[in-house]
Amino acid sequence: METRELFWSLDGARILLFYVVGTAAIAIFLYGCWRHYAKYRRGASLTVEFDLWQGVKTMLVSVFTHRTVRKRDLIAGYAHAGIFFGFLIAFIGTSIIFIDYDIFKPIFGFSFWKGNFYLWFSLFLDLGHLALTAGLLVMILRRATWSLPKLNYMRSYRGETELRPKARAWQVEDWVFLLTLLVLEITGFLLEGVRLLSEPVDWAIWSPIGLAVAKFLSVLGVSPETATVIRSYNWWFHGILALAFTAAIPWYKAKHIIAVLGSLALRDPKALRRLPNVPEESDTDDEGSDKIGYADISDFTWKDMLNLDACTKCGRCHDVCPARTTGYPLSPRDLVLDLRTHNDETQGCASETIDLVGDVLDADTIWSCRSCGACQDICPVGVEHPAMIVQMRRHLVDQGEMDPNLKSTLDTIADVGNSMGEPARKRSAWTNELEFKVKDIREEKADILWFVGDYASFDPRNQKVSQAVARLLKAGGIDFALLHEGERTAGNDVRRVGEEGLFESLVEHNLAEMAASNPFARIITTDPHSYNTIKNEYPEFGDVAPINHYTELLADMLRDGQLKVKKPLNKRVTFHDPCHLGRINDGYEAPRAILEAIGCEVVEMPRNRSNSFCCGAGGGRIWIPDEPGAEKPSENRMHEAAELPDIEYFITCCPKDLTMFEDARKTSGHEKDLSVKDLAELVAEAIELDEISLVDLPPLAERLTDAVAERIADVISARLETALTNNLASLAVVQPALPPVTVPPSEPDTPATDAVSTLKAVAADPTSQAPSEVVAEKTQVVESAAPIAIQPEVALQPMDWDNLAPLAPAQLLDYDVPEKDGLRILVAIKHVAVLGDEHEFTADGCDIQAEFLEHELNEWDDAALEEALQLVEKAGSGEVVAVCIGPESADASLRKVLAKGASRAVRLWNDGLISADPLMIARGIAGVATKEQPDFILTGVQSSDHAHGATGAALSRILDLPHAAVVVALNWTQDGAIEVVRELEGGVRHSLSLPVPALLSIQTGGNTPRYATMRMIKKAKKLPIEVLDAESMLEGGGGYSVRRMYTPEQENAQMLDGSPQDIASFVANIIREKRGT
């Protein structure tokens, strides 16, 4: 009967010994598994929903097809398949034997492991082990001789020149794993061989490898007797080693066998497309529960921890990471391994002594990430590195620990809704160049809403692309509209930087704008980042229409004939897959379809599609300055492109790519080799867009009306000019800013035959467009009029040397002032105005119209606040109270101030204060100070809008406090005088000491104001702002009254025209002349 005897030649005692060892091995194995489980339980729970059943199915497919291991590394893929399937077969084989011998036989009294079943079993097992052995040999060869960078644990990006002890231990672990298995295989085949040699059987051919070994041994001259001896020693050696191997599985690299199954099953299909939300704060507990992001290893979810354990140190993520490749201090592999090491040490508990950021990982590692997803895309075991990095960033942002440039960019986005600091009003200024008007979705409906994005709106190079796209859409008859100024940055990168609160407020804003607009069927965008977040993340916050990337639309338009290719370009080009469109959202085909349609031969980049190499702008890196001298990912990509033979264009379809590559083309020295173009520009060329007229022709009746109205307008303006020059005095009641003489809006139904009615229409409608020549005339007329004396808003208190009128604090109504508990510091806050490059004056000529002003927290007051907060922190107890003279809109700055750490705010206002001078302001603040009785008052040196630099000093006099101005440093030891350093002209510093209480005006540059995240600002909404009516400030007057505000005649520089070369040449000549060289 075909079978074999187990426990050959062993007596009962030895068999028992074997079972004892075996049981012990399994116990150790199970204990090891349990330890990991216990560790995971200490991890946080998942916040993202997952479908376990779907996950398991996906995992089984991945494991059985080995697609994740085979991806971009066929040799390792097939070798590992050999190892995996061989091991699986071996495991099944042993299990079958166990079931037969230890369960069936004792319970049912018979064995099935015999006969034909046994024969086929033997064959499969032998072949399985052969595959295993072959796989191992390939892996050993690969690891030993190929010097693969991804298997090198040296952190050269950290300047390491030799391996750390931990890394050496990893190498040992890798080799122990491989070699132990190999020894097991060899001794296994040896066992077969000596068995068949000492006990030959007819069916030996069913164990072909074993038979071959037996033949080989007999050729070597091993006798059956010797074979028996070998057999007995080898049996125990192989058995113990196998059991030891089993016991050890959960304790080292071999644990991936189990961990990977879980890690792959829990893979988030939307990883990085859709980042996890921050869990809702509980309302009851203000303090502890407001955790955001990962501060400690125990904040990692159990799935994250499983990911960490599943890592096999294959190094593929290390290989593909654009940061690591160009020398930035981030290797995803090393990040995961360092986290794992730490997690193993703490077993899932937060550590008191070791800081996650600082000791385990460096902050610059976390900030180097581009959120490109290359690491998680290539990881064979399903590790999701990018989300872990974003979670750690969330915590850092919450603590205000980030690059100052990043801080100020986030502040800018919060203030004006774009990262460039451009006024929101100018968001669609790029459309002014177009021959046609672009619809405003807030005013009329359209088929498609085009969400433009920051770079496509404001960056000059990208504006050209936006214009091209607009023209293409128009030429193709697409009905589209924009949100114009209603749009703010979509927030994809804000989220990836970790400022979750700001992201949420951007989403809310954009969704609200879309909801309030007229209907549209879908959204398109040229920006893959906006595309990603609107498609995948916005739906979690509200309803949003489906969105496509413009390449999909253009591909359709070309295919359907809406755009006709007249002139195929016949160029050899290469194409760069943008991370957020390609790898992250699987969008590879549309751009290629377009290129084919317009007659371009696409020569693929060596790293293309899911392996595309990030331009380096993502993850907020475009807002963070780079180290000087380091290679940038975009430069690396340019070198790669330059290697391709005879390429004319490097094509992009992402605004950030275009920006980065236009730059990198020069800095990498390939300016002459490569031209960078956006797809839209090529399509425009191919369809000969220039030849197509896109002007909106108004109907004939409108054109007639316009022509008649223009004539009338000319006549009227001439007459007005005469009237004005002759009759200035009679215009005392007329507002100096006359409504423009206008062309009435085109009304196709009303023929303008009656000049009088036209004039009435003109007079009644101040909002229509004015033809430019007429406006210019009008402006001239106004400026030649003398400034009209304005009645001061507030009568100043008369005085002279006989009747001095020292200023007193404003008398304010009482409000609840809490008991002092420690230090109390008052900080004066101003919500300052920022004027852009256009302005118009108000009707009374004393101020600028509000629509031309943006607002922000005064930079100097921010510095003063920071000083105050630090004083209170050093003292250990106390509060900072903000005082502000401003209208309700100033609350925006007060919220920021409260978010940064002030406990309360008091705001005074009365509409009469609109032109208040610093002395009046000081009286108001003094009024609050008399109620608050602070220990210190800190003000900024001046406000960035009007820079009087007087409020602080005046305030000190009104309150009779010692005072120092332009303070850059202070030191107070809680008792007695305060030491202060003021900065004089020329950088000279003056140290002095002042008695306390005192008033200090703080200069910028002496400290770095802390950052208030949007979440802190939202939380601060609970903090009180006491609003007081400030009518009493108006009595008692101030220091001046406003006569007028005007644009001064500027002596302007002689502006030079021409190309940079022309201008540089001119300048060089001037320099030569002046220096006599």
Added chain:
Amino acid sequence: MSGILIIAEHINGALRDITGELAGAASSLKDKLGGPVSVAVLGAGDAELTGTANFLGVDEVINVNVGSEHFDAATYEEAAFAIGEKLRPQVILIGHTVGGMAYAPALAARLGSGFASDVLALDVIDGELVTTRGAYGNKVNLETAFPGKGVVVMTLRGATFEVPEGKGTAQITTQDIDYSTLDRKSTHVEYNIPPQAGVDLSKAEFILSVGRGVQDEENLPRFNELADKLGAVFGCSRPIVDAGWLPKSHQVGQSGKVASNCSIYLALGISGAVHHQFGMKHVDTIIAINTDTEAPIFNVATYGASIDLFEFADALEQILD
């Protein structure tokens, strides 16, 4: 009440330029307002120092011994008030400087007088004193008046008014005032002059200066090299120093260095805020490159171009190579 009182500003035994400029402003106002013009030098009674305040147009110079040669805000406020009470001027002129800002507003608050700061022009229109200052980041001008105020205190912008040429023939009188019991006083500790490191902008004839337009710290070396190639000294505006990208010694401006010997100033990516202009607007030939056509630097520059400064630098480098 009549006359103009000037409170002099000095440090380390020498008058600061602003004092002369105040005297110049006062003498032009004297014709319309009426004199006399008095200058008060508050210090430790240094006669030599006081003598230098005798500018053409000044009618009286008062050497006020307040017991210390060092500036103290409270002392200056009290002393100015005391002198003012004696002389009863219509206008009190103080420099818009770190020192002036510390007490001029306090003096105004104490008197209940009119007050304007950082004044760049003054005039008398229809018998009224009218001052002009900047507003909204100096993009527009604000004209203010002081109806009903018999006394006006104002601080004048530096490097704006002409210093009178020639010595005056004023009487010098002396006053001693004891302020030792003044309880709001500060206690002087010391001055710290920043170490001279490498560059001396105040002596440089040709300066190439960069501002926020340079965007990244990593871009600085190439501009430094360009400056070297041109034979210029490398300077910058305040934001560059505040960010820690260059040491303070490279800063041109009010709290940095005044380019006093400079004849060519090449400003790249600098907007030209007032305090920067303070350090360079007097330079003969100023060439400004800035993509913002509204940048205030163009108001003081001789030549300007609104092109990208990197493209300009590229082109200039090519010419030099």
